[in-house]
Amino acid sequence: MADTISFARGAPSLDIVDVDGLREAARQAFDADPAGTTAYGTAVGYVPLREWIAERHGVGPEQVLVTNGSMQADAFLFQTLVNPGDLVLVEAPTYDRTLLNLRGRGADVRPIPLQTDGIDLDALEAALDGRTAPALAHVIPNFQNPAGYTLSAEKRTRLLALAAEHDFVIFEDDPYIAIRFEGESLPTMLEQDRSGKVVYASSFSKTVCPGIRVGYLVGPQAVIDQIRVLATNTYISPNMVAQSIVNQFCRSGRLERSIETVKEALRARRDAVVAALERELPEARFSPPQGGYFMWVELPEEVDVAELERASKERGVVFVPGTDFLVEGGRNALRLAYSGVTPEQIDEGITRLAEAVRTLTPSATT
């Protein structure tokens, strides 16, 4: 069998990681601040990086907590704000690990349909029945995982108003924001928040590299203070060596260059996915993303994605079935991650995928 082509994992290929820049940033970290880089530090993170992040988001450092990757940030936030039985609103589809972790907390997870311009706010408002306010609403506003859709500016404003009116926290989970390769950037809900209702998470996994495991939270100081105590008790402090390397990477201008490299590559990969799908699978429905790693593809209803997964695997193509991202539904949908594959691999991979689809829908090819 030919080498497997993976559309499964949301991770960059090595060619778009600035390894030389990281090596140099590591050298600078140990040179510039040997004490701060090698000592325990504190649970809020490496102080100069915390300050850099605060400045980027126009907040005070006391509103920022830097963590071992943004998944760890999510875990801390859920431990702090979500108790068993609490109502939590999520997008449908949404990131599978978020669903898993919220269920692990015993939350009452209510999926709200996702539209191409973001979460359906009429459906969200209907779910606010007035009896119980949700503990939080989880939203991935830019180039959503798994759909690739982006929350519109109008919906951001309206969601903020709903959170203020109904007194719930918006968890703005925004790891892909910097990876916009097309269209205009939209303001974050964090920067428009006048009611202290937004907790924002992002990470350097998509702009520096995933193995560095540096993420962060920005939010109301009271929430950050609570999480600081939890972080201290969990691990004393996050990784100072990694955060000091990221700090050097950010402050030397390498971050901006790395983002340009990533954006250029991902735009070409997105284009390759779109072109190959239009050529090989004209029956597929999708909305091309303006950034990020992922695209959601819906196939004709008679395609069962579990069967397609098997048939594709036999042909050396893997992806994550749509059902993984939904409490129910998604049986004819899949997530294509194009972050880790070259345009050539994409072309070949979609060709194989289309062959697999045709084995399941022979009539469609006549």
Place this chain on the structure above:
Amino acid sequence: MADTISFARGAPSLDIVDVDGLREAARQAFDADPAGTTAYGTAVGYVPLREWIAERHGVGPEQVLVTNGSMQADAFLFQTLVNPGDLVLVEAPTYDRTLLNLRGRGADVRPIPLQTDGIDLDALEAALDGRTAPALAHVIPNFQNPAGYTLSAEKRTRLLALAAEHDFVIFEDDPYIAIRFEGESLPTMLEQDRSGKVVYASSFSKTVCPGIRVGYLVGPQAVIDQIRVLATNTYISPNMVAQSIVNQFCRSGRLERSIETVKEALRARRDAVVAALERELPEARFSPPQGGYFMWVELPEEVDVAELERASKERGVVFVPGTDFLVEGGRNALRLAYSGVTPEQIDEGITRLAEAVRTLTPSATT
């Protein structure tokens, strides 16, 4: 006021951290394995480091999980093995964060007195009342935190037999093992375990540096598998950059050299503490440790350690009161951490501490 001299924090001073070696190990990490160092990796940790640790402990890699510091390893283990109401045996005194985290899990924490040769096994056996087996017994066998005492070889054997007979897990929490500067090394309980009852934790915080945040667990494969799932859901993977740096540091012989540096410095610091206490505070009782960072000091009963803490702080000396390490008691005891202070600072610090004691016990000086 003179500069504060801190006997409070169990952390090395910068002069005994091999910063040059770390910088070089970082360069090698990015050169030798750029893909493995920068990618997500898996929840078990950076594979070559996992293998190195497994070999060190004479186990298979499937019995090892590398974490973001050993506190995170503790947290995972407690989440896996300790449920609310579970009986957990701990040493008295013991590490304050362990007490805090076990109480946070709602455990029924039973303190067992610590003797200069380790936990009192008669008292431990009496606590095994036959009705409920403990979920685990937490033991810091070498140069215990906070006492500096070491569990004797005889007691290690007997504790293993008790665990097998009464079916409980020994959590062998062993971050200081490599820092023995005097006397013979004792076999770990892990290596003598024939019943699959030991889960072992250690870390590179004391041998490489704390800011690198790399710790690990070794245990029965079933336990490690459970924790692997928990780790995946918590943070996908631990820090690959940091673990790849540690891997290079270990495999290049730098680790052994670093340990020699640390041991030599800590022996001199321990000697300075002992000499200064004998000179300045002959009424203090203590047992000089053969390794590690800490020494437990008991003062005459009329000394209230909370008052001593205030009086010392006024004189520019800080330490952690004994009461922090005990569910009850320790009112005339304190922990001196000598890892972060030079012999000169120790001499001056103990002189100031003795002055503070004399303000509380004026009769003793007449």
